[in-house]
Structures are given as C-alpha cells and as structure tokens.
Amino acid sequence: MSRGTSYSYLVTSEEGDVVINTGTPYQGGRNRERFEHLLGRPLKVRKIVFTQSRPDHIGGWAAFADDPLVQTIAQRAFPRIAHERKLLASYFQPRAKRVPATMMPKKEHEDAWYHGTRDPEPLTLFGDTCDVSVGSRRFELHSTPSGETLDSLVVWLRWRAHSVSG
Numbered sequence: 006m007s008r009g010t011s012y013s014y015l016v017t018s019e020e021g022d023v024v025i026n027t028g029t030p031y032q033g034g035r036n037r038e039r040f041e042h043l044l045g046r047p048l049k050v051r052k053i054v055f056t057q058s059r060p061d062h063i064g065g066w067a068a069f070a071d072d073p074l075v076q077t078i079a080q081r082a083f084p085r086i087a088h089e090r091k092l093l094a095s096y097f098q099p100r101a102k103r104v105p106a107t108m109m110p111k112k113e114h115e116d117a118w119y120h121g122t123r124d125p126e127p128l129t130l131f132g133d134t135c136d137v138s139v140g141s142r143r144f145e146l147h148s149t150p151s152g153e154t155l156d157s158l159v160v161w162l163r164w165r166a167h168s169v170s171g
Contacts (some may be wrong), residue, residue: 033065
C-alpha cells in the first residue's frame with residue numbers, strides 16, 4: 006500500500022504486477038517509486054484496476070501504464086461518470102476550493118481534481134463481475150454501483166491453495 010489522497014495497492018506475482026488505483030497525477034510517480042523501493046526491483050505492471058473514476062484513484066495512471074502489455078480495467082459506467090465529472094467541474098470547483106482544500110491544501114490537488122487528470126486508455130470495461138488473473142494471482146472484480154460512485158467496484162483477491170504432499 007502506498008498512502009496518498011486515496012491509497013494505491015500493489016499485488017505481485019511471478020508473471021507481473023497488478024496495481025489497484027494509482028493516486029492523483031502528482032502522486033502516481035511517487036507511488037511507483039515506493040513500490041519499486043520496497044520490492045528492490047522495477048515494476049512489471051500487467052494490470053491496473055480502478056475502483057472508481059475519481060481523479061485521486063486514476064490520476065497517476067500514466068506512471069504505471071508505461072508498457073504496451075498493461076491492461077487497464079474498470080466498471081462499465083467509468084467513461085460516463087468520468088465525463089459527467091468533467092462537465093460538472095465548473096459547478097463543483099467553487100465548493101471544492103472551500104471544503105476539500107482545507108483537508109488537501111496543495112494546489113496540485115485542485116488542479117488534478119478538475120484539470121490535470123488524463124483519461125486512461127485503452128480501458129477494458131466489465132458489467133457486474135470480472136475474473137482477472139496474473140500469474141498465480143486471481144482477482145474477482147465486482148461492481149458496487151451503490152458505493153461512493155456509480156462506477157465503484159470491489160476487488161476480491163483469491164488465493165490459490167497449494168497441495169502439500171507428505
């Protein structure tokens with residue numbers, strides 16, 4: 006886990022790495038540095054999973070999607086919700102300057118929230134559930150549209166049991 010405005014998570018496997026959320030645009034590179042420092046090796050990102058389309062979850066995407074083999078996965082409402090957020094930015098921005106700015110006073114945060122978040126592409130979208138595997142790691146993604154956003158999802162990490170002979 007790498008702490009930020011929202012947390013970014015890394016799950017490793019012998020076939021590559023899975024990143025769950027990436028932070029804001031100004032946090033993505035730092036999140037990657039933290040993971041690589043902890044592992045003592047460069048990341049080999051194969052999948053990026055977004056649990057929602059808010060900028061503090063997706064903004065650091067470019068720092069992790071540097072390989073053409075990276076697949077970026079989101080719930081099917083992701084493009085619509087992200088687009089609506091941009092359309093409503095001028096309405097929400099004055100409020101955001103008063104409320105969230107007291108919690109997150111960095112100018113970079115305000116810029117990221119309304120202007121500096123590049124749309125991730127290409128996206129692999131799913132409806133209700135999606136199974137994802139990287140190496141020996143298996144993930145179940147479940148849509149939870151009544152969560153914080155209408156494009157929310159939860160990630161369930163399924164551990165494979167290994168047989169032990171005796």
